Amino acid sequence: MSIKNWTRVGLAGAVMAAAIVAVPALAQSDRGVEARLAALEKRVALEEDRAQIENLTRAYGYYIDKKVWSEVVPLFSKDAVVEISGRGVYKGAKGVDTLFSKVIGRQHMGLADGELSNHMVLQGVTNVAPDGKTATGRWRAFIQIGMWQKMGLWAEGTYDIRYVKEDGKWKFSLMRWYGTYFTPYDKGWAQASFGNNGPSKEFPPDAPPSVQYDAYPGHYVPPFPYPNPVTGRPWTQADTDRYSTRGMDPSNAANSSSAGSPLSLESQRQQQPPR
Template sequence: MSTQEHLQQRIELLEKRLVGLEDIEQIKRLQRMYGYYIDNRLWTEMAELFSDAEAVMEIGQRGRYLGKHNIEQFLLDVLGQGRSGLLRDEFINHMQLQGVVTLGDDGKQAQGRWRALIQGNPPAGSRSLFWAEGVYENTYVKEAGTWKIARLWWVPTFYTSHPCDSLSFASSPASASLPPQQPSAEPDSELGRTFVPFHYQHPITGHAVTRVTSKT
């Protein structure tokens, strides 16, 4: 093999590795966005992350829902109990940890394993906190150059709740002894606390995403 052929082969190998690393980062980004959308009960935005072809969602022992339409209905009607968005003083934290992504040989499919740690409170008025933990084993596909979720499978390890005497959504006020140069962002009157806007657009639709506040 000539020096030129060797260099060409090495360039092709490095380019393949670079594409693989970019694919893995896109998949991780996709899964993280899913977590932030579920934090805010954005069911439509979550469903749009799924493959247009053969999407599957399986949560615990609730069965498998096939296709984006059925997945969206499941999210809204079953998980969401008919409502989108957060109630005032309601919160969900869906933290996805220990992500391991493995690309398929064809570069068009991948597997991802994540550990989800979930905390939240029931709708305002209840004096308890909810915790859950479980493992995702997901499948992703690359459609027209964009990674999407083909199968989302979450198996819970545990669910629990415990009493909570107090839950505050108010931060400490500005210091009187060392006043800030500018005031903090105003809390959202409907949510009951400050909402941090998404700086990114939806990875599939390209639309800006905003929170939804439930009125019920």
């Protein structure tokens, strides 16, 4: 065989050897691409979940603004638990409806003439579980309540929320709202503050309040449902206890900053729209 032919055979063998080596390498590369695509698809799905959760929470705020309780109740899961500002724990669809339409709404749908009830739901931090079935959220509500030429009220507080995907849709499974302060518009938080609401006698909760805490001039730090985003340190109940006051809620007559007001705390509350 000539040198030329030997060269051809050698080149053909080299090509075949390279092809044999390349086949598993290409297969391995394909598997790597598939893994990266799967991870990317999961990230996209979680971001879509986050967007749906944030839209759900913001929609809730707009319905609350106008007291459209018939639109609020369907946003909760069938086994939901809700607790708003010391009123106690309400459970299930019936409990959610009782709390919003009867306790807070006083059996009235929509705003009364001359009524203001803005609940601006802001500063959301949401985290979706890796399986895409549950999530946590922490939001705050800045609130303006008023009746034309009668009264005005400022309030603010923190929402601690759990979400669940039920029948393919995100819903609230647990909602707690901790009031930071409640103060008359004409006096402001420097001079007057109301305490937390208590349980309704007419429409009692399914369980008493899960925690007793101080509103302003006291303060309470609801547990953070997420770790520190930089250090990774989780928040503990000991942290909440450390940074929260005890016995400073204005409901305590000795500490009530509404003392000396022309109207008693109870009579002022009777003139207010529900909060």
